[in-house]
Amino acid sequence: MIKVAAAGGGTGGHLYPLLAILETLAKRVDVKVLFFAVKGKIDERVVRKDHPEFETVSIDVRGLLRPLHHPKNLWRTLKIGIATIEVKKHLKRFKPDLVVLTGGYISGVVGLAAKDLGIPIFVHEQNVVPGLAVKVLSQYAKKVFVSFERTRDYLREWQDKIVVTGCPVRETEKEAPLKDFVLVLGGSLGSEAINELMEKVYPELQETQFVHSTGSDDWTERLSVFPNVTALTYIDPMGAYWKKAIASISRAGASTIAEMMYYGVPGILIPWESSAESHQLENALEAERLGYAIVIRENEASPRKIIESIDKVVKKGKIEKMKENPASKISKEILGEIM
Ligand SMILES: CC(=O)N[C@H]1[C@@H](OP(=O)(O)OP(=O)(O)OC[C@H]2O[C@@H](n3ccc(=O)[nH]c3=O)[C@H](O)[C@@H]2O)O[C@H](CO)[C@@H](O)[C@@H]1O
Numbered sequence: 317m318i319k320v321a322a323a324g325g326g327t328g329g330h331l332y333p334l335l336a337i338l339e340t341l342a343k344r345v346d347v348k349v350l351f352f353a354v355k356g357k358i359d360e361r362v363v364r365k366d367h368p369e370f371e372t373v374s375i376d377v378r379g380l381l382r383p384l385h386h387p388k389n390l391w392r393t394l395k396i397g398i399a400t401i402e403v404k405k406h407l408k409r410f411k412p413d414l415v416v417l418t419g420g421y422i423s424g425v426v427g428l429a430a431k432d433l434g435i436p437i438f439v440h441e442q443n444v445v446p447g448l449a450v451k452v453l454s455q456y457a458k459k460v461f462v463s464f465e466r467t468r469d470y471l472r473e474w475q476d477k478i479v480v481t482g483c484p485v486r487e488t489e490k491e492a493p494l495k496d497f498v499l500v501l502g503g504s505l506g507s508e509a510i511n512e513l514m515e516k517v518y519p520e521l522q523e524t525q526f527v528h529s530t531g532s533d534d535w536t537e538r539l540s541v542f543p544n545v546t547a548l549t550y551i552d553p554m555g556a557y558w559k560k561a562i563a564s565i566s567r568a569g570a571s572t573i574a575e576m577m578y579y580g581v582p583g584i585l586i587p588w589e590s591s592a593e594s595h596q597l598e599n600a601l602e603a604e605r606l607g608y609a610i611v612i613r614e615n616e617a618s619p620r621k622i623i624e625s626i627d628k629v630v631k632k633g634k635i636e637k638m639k640e641n642p643a644s645k646i647s648k649e650i651l652g653e654i655m
Pocket residue numbers: 327328329330332419442443501502503504505506529549550551552553554568569570571572573575591595596599
């Protein structure tokens with residue numbers, strides 16, 4: 317049996333790849349998990365629901381605001397200090413064999429505590445451009461798993477530890493009750509901008525079927541008036557729908573792109589350009605370069621442009637599904653290091 321402490325949350329984009337790794341590890345060996353969730357965020361809710369067997373501890377932290385000298389960061393830094401003491405207490409008691417971290421501020425807290433206690437650290441970065449937590453933790457990690465070859469350019473000092481694996485995707489046996497539709501989604505929090513654009517697209521494309529994850533009950537009601545649209549406030553598990561989709565329209569969060577690539581669904585990406593260091597734009601451009609996507613910049617995203625691009629991606633057709641889930645590569649690497 318191995319004991320694993322894990323953190324990576326605040327958004328679905330960090331959480332789902334982490335769950336994919338833990339679920340794959342559990343298929344290979346007996347695993348006991350201590351999960352550090354961000355209080356009040358998606359990780360708390362999803363982990364308690366999907367993995368009641370994990371020991372889940374909620375930690376009250378928020379990320380540092382940019383620019384880093386933002387006045388509110390003084391208070392946030394103090395909270396990070398308190399959280400670190402709490403995390404250390406749990407780690408000392410649980411005595412994990414390793415820590416798996418997938419980014420976000422909670423990873424930073426858990427990673428630095430684990431480093432002080434000499435616990436082996438494994439990190440995964442989902443995006444092309446690494447976030448602050450992964451940049452800091454790479455120096456202490458045993459291995460740094462990355463989704464894209466290009467990420468090496470941002471972590472030059474740690475080349476020997478980097479393994480390009482791709483971004484883990486959660487598996488599901490479930491199947492959506494529909495088929496041959498265009499899947500529309502924001503990130504794990506939905507996207508007002510995409511909802512507004514698509515509301516203008518739907519009446520123009522009555523022959524095309526859409527499934528739209530709206531992010532709110534109000535939007536679900538508003539978009540349900542279109543006969544060609546199945547509007548859902550949140551889709552769970554998303555894999556059930558990716559399997560049956562012919563194309564997608566979304567933001568350019570790393571997990572959404574990972575799922576497009578894993579399930580072989582070509583798509584339109586409208587990156588959220590205010591994301592830290594424009595990382596969504598970099599993700600989107602990489603997905604386009606790899607042949608999975610058409611990128612529409614926010615300032616050019618009109619209903620007309622989307623309609624033209626839907627036609628192109630649908631005509632392109634499905635791409636071959638990935639043979640091996642990156643989660644499986646990562647599990648093998650981790651077990652190879654510690655067993
Ligand atoms: C707003 C924000 O900070 N976004 C970041 C966040 O991910 P954010 O959660 O916004 O976006 P991602 O695309 O990475 O992940 C979304 C995840 O939510 C799932 N989903 C979505 C809708 C739904 O109804 N059901 C469902 O399960 C998707 O299948 C996917 O697994 O972390 C990512 C990884 O570091 C970054 O690339 C994103 O830029």
